[in-house]
Amino acid sequence: MHTSFLYLAMILHIALLLIGFAFLIKGADFLVEGASAIAKRVGIRDIVIGLTIVAFGTSSPELVVNILAAISGSTDLAIGNIIGSNISNIFLILGAVAVVYPLRVKRGTVWKEIPLTVLAALAVLFLLNDHIIDGGPMSVLTRTDGLVLLLFFLIFMYYSYGISKVSGSSEREGTVKLHSLPISSAMIIGGISGLTIGGKLIVDNAVSLATTWGLSQSLIGLTILALGTSLPELATSVVAALKKKSDIAIGNVVGSNIFNILFVLAITSTIRPLPITPHINFDLFVMLAASFLLFLLMFVGKRRVLERSQGYMFLFLYATYIIYIVMRN
Numbered sequence: 174m175h176t177s178f179l180y181l182a183m184i185l186h187i188a189l190l191l192i193g194f195a196f197l198i199k200g201a202d203f204l205v206e207g208a209s210a211i212a213k214r215v216g217i218r219d220i221v222i223g224l225t226i227v228a229f230g231t232s233s234p235e236l237v238v239n240i241l242a243a244i245s246g247s248t249d250l251a252i253g254n255i256i257g258s259n260i261s262n263i264f265l266i267l268g269a270v271a272v273v274y275p276l277r278v279k280r281g282t283v284w285k286e287i288p289l290t291v292l293a294a295l296a297v298l299f300l301l302n303d304h305i306i307d308g309g310p311m312s313v314l315t316r317t318d319g320l321v322l323l324l325f326f327l328i329f330m331y332y333s334y335g336i337s338k339v340s341g342s343s344e345r346e347g348t349v350k351l352h353s354l355p356i357s358s359a360m361i362i363g364g365i366s367g368l369t370i371g372g373k374l375i376v377d378n379a380v381s382l383a384t385t386w387g388l389s390q391s392l393i394g395l396t397i398l399a400l401g402t403s404l405p406e407l408a409t410s411v412v413a414a415l416k417k418k419s420d421i422a423i424g425n426v427v428g429s430n431i432f433n434i435l436f437v438l439a440i441t442s443t444i445r446p447l448p449i450t451p452h453i454n455f456d457l458f459v460m461l462a463a464s465f466l467l468f469l470l471m472f473v474g475k476r477r478v479l480e481r482s483q484g485y486m487f488l489f490l491y492a493t494y495i496i497y498i499v500m501r502n
Contacts, residue, residue, distance in 0.1 A: 179385060182385050183382065183386065186378040186381050186382040189374050189377075190374070192371075193374030193375035193401075196370045197367065197371030197402070200233075200363070200365070200367020201230050202230075203363045203364035204361055204365060204368065206350060206360055207352070207357045207358065208230070208361055209350075210356075210360075231406065231409070234368070234405065236436070237369065237371070238398060239437055241373060243441045243444045243447070244444065245380070247379075248447045248448060249389065249449075250393060251441050251447060253391040253393065253399070253456070255433045255437060256394075256457060257394055257456070258403050260459055261399050261400055262426045262429055262430055263430070263466075263487065265403075265407075265487070265488065266407050266426055268485070268491060269407070269411065270423075270484070271480065271484025272488070273411065274414040274415065274419070275478055275481055277478050278419065278478070279477075280477065282420070286431070287464070290427055290430045290434075290467075291464045291468060293431055294434065296434070297322075298458070301449055301453075312448065312449045312451075313447065313448045314449070315442065318442055319442035319443040323440070326431075375398065375401065380393075389450075389502050391450065392498060396499075409421070410426055430464070470483050
């Protein structure tokens, strides 16, 4: 009887998690479309809309889940969500996309954006282990650390805007749908509501699922939450790959990883300092290794191309990593 109750509870929590992800993803879509339409109406250029509203919108699932997790004190869930999302973005999403269509990468992405993901991962690794140098009792991502990451994020945004001005905005022109002001406003309100409802459902049921089955919150964050909040990136990259738009496919993932660390994790730690358990360092190293491996593969085989064989390797590494952290729990 007790076992049957546990299974029923698990099914209920998983169902509510799926409903939460649906609210979260649709809420992000509504928020981006409504805000973009209003920005377009007041004369803001598409290129600026893409760098701000659209970029923030695609990271809003991770942001909302992390903010709610931090407020509720589920810091392991928050850190696991970001680390897991970044690992799945490279190993799972880029791996799957490269299998669909080999990705040719621009020189600027190879020498600037991808190295920045490596540096961002290194920065978090150092900030979360500064107790080794200072001799403190534990690892914590403090509010000060969060503000430092936000400063780097502002530099990244300034750089991105400069690059976009040089490259031109022709590819983005006409991408913003125009709606009336009432419809746009309703979409923004609906989007924020969807994100809030979805985020609350996800955090509450992720914690309940972990408690019911004796799983660590970091495991839930690294797996279920990471995969769920990465669904927008997966959909965007697969569609881009099918249309043979490699730049969008890989740029979407690399940009998301930078946003997750320099913006989402930074905002989360300014709300509540994030202590970590020692085993999370392994996951931090995997996140760093994934970014560094992506950089190295740009010089192996066909230069600046992520080939199908490398995509299969990424998928194998992701499966191995998931099996390991499940066994570790």
